Amino acid sequence: MNSQNNPLVSVIVPVYNVEQYLDECLNSIRQQSYENLEIIVVEDCSTDNSLNTFIKHSEDPRVKLIQHEKNSGLSAARNTGIDAAQGKFIIFVDSDDIVHLSLIELCVKYAIVNDADLITYDFKAFEDGAKLIPQLDLPNIENFKILEPGEGYFNQQHFAWLKFIRTDLLKSRKLYFPVGLYYEDWPFHWELGLVANKKYHIPAELLLYRQRKTSITGSLGKKLLDLFKVHSLVLNLLEKYKAVSLKEKFANKVKMSQWSILTRIDKHYLAQALNNTKKINKDLKNKNYKYEINIRILITNLITSLPNILALKLLKILRILLKR
Incomplete structure (x- = not known):
């Protein structure tokens, strides 16, 4: 051969x-x-x-x-x-x-x-x-x-x-x-x-x-915060390559990832995760990224739209209900 x-x-x-x-x-x-x-x-x-x-x-x-x-x-x-x-x-x-x-x-x-x-x-x-x-x-x-x-x-x-x-x-x-x-x-x-x-x-x-x-995939600690950084990197890549057809697919993955992070991350990093979620959501909105809506995304959007003090209280209640 x-x-x-x-x-x-x-x-x-x-x-x-x-x-x-x-x-x-x-x-x-x-x-x-x-x-x-x-x-x-x-x-x-x-x-x-x-x-x-x-x-x-x-x-x-x-x-x-x-x-x-x-x-x-x-x-x-x-x-x-x-x-x-x-x-x-x-x-x-x-x-x-x-x-x-x-x-x-x-x-x-x-x-x-x-x-x-x-x-x-x-x-x-x-x-x-x-x-x-x-x-x-x-x-x-x-x-x-x-x-x-x-x-x-x-x-x-x-x-x-x-x-x-x-x-x-x-x-x-x-x-x-x-x-x-x-x-x-x-x-x-x-x-x-x-x-x-x-x-x-x-x-x-x-x-x-x-x-x-x-x-790493099973981590619930500080490492989980790096997901926000890689989400931003990918968003920049989609903009660089003008991959318009992939914007919704990417936004869907980001939004579902947010639920996982906010309901699972160690409580010591919850406030930082909340701030990072708000930041990436602002970027998605400014760049006109659409996404599908389901109950988890609705809950995440509602909580993250609130002032941090109230949002953190609701997140803690949600985590208790989910036994996280």
Whole structure:
């Protein structure tokens, strides 16, 4: 098979304090049915035994280790991987997850056949502690779907680890993850969707997502405030690319996110979350972003339209009723 039909794929694996998960993750990558890989492990100054756990995997010549001089976070680790990638395609795998053993083979197949910029796929969540064996059988997925610019892709989850991307698209657009923010997948997801022309989706659960209590997606503390920052980043992207057709879709996601933040965030950050909600709502209104109305959005709009003293009292009552 020539290099055109057997292109090198760069698998980027950020590593930070995952000693109990790293073996499962790297084994599922090294055992892929598609073998022409470079596995770029970016070690972000772990304080546990992750580095020693990695050592036995370094016997595989496809595995490359890059070590940060100081802990810089997930975004920086992924960006380091992008810069180092030599493959025609890039795929991100979080170091506590497990991938289907045919994932990359399927992605390469559909990317080549359709000259795709981007392939997405589904995932299956599992509870931390459950023992799962990565699958090798090829799913029957003849009915994969093309993702049109204004639909499909932007309804999907934001996670970077659900994407198989043409490398020159990322590098030519200088598309990176924002450093210093949590929920960094949001702006990356939206800008990637805006610049990728040919997008396809494989309707199969090809990644096993480990649900951990300590994960960012489950955080109720100060980290949750970063959602407001990434919402603003995405809003600016939509304005930059003049993506008028996506304004309502984005506004719907923001409004539903506000309910989740205001009813879940730690009480010590509730006042700040309220102020941030008011600010983004003002921006949406000034830029004429419309959105769908449901009971949660109605309640959120009513509360956030009130003076802060009254709004905070109502939010506290609402959280009690919801047992938050």
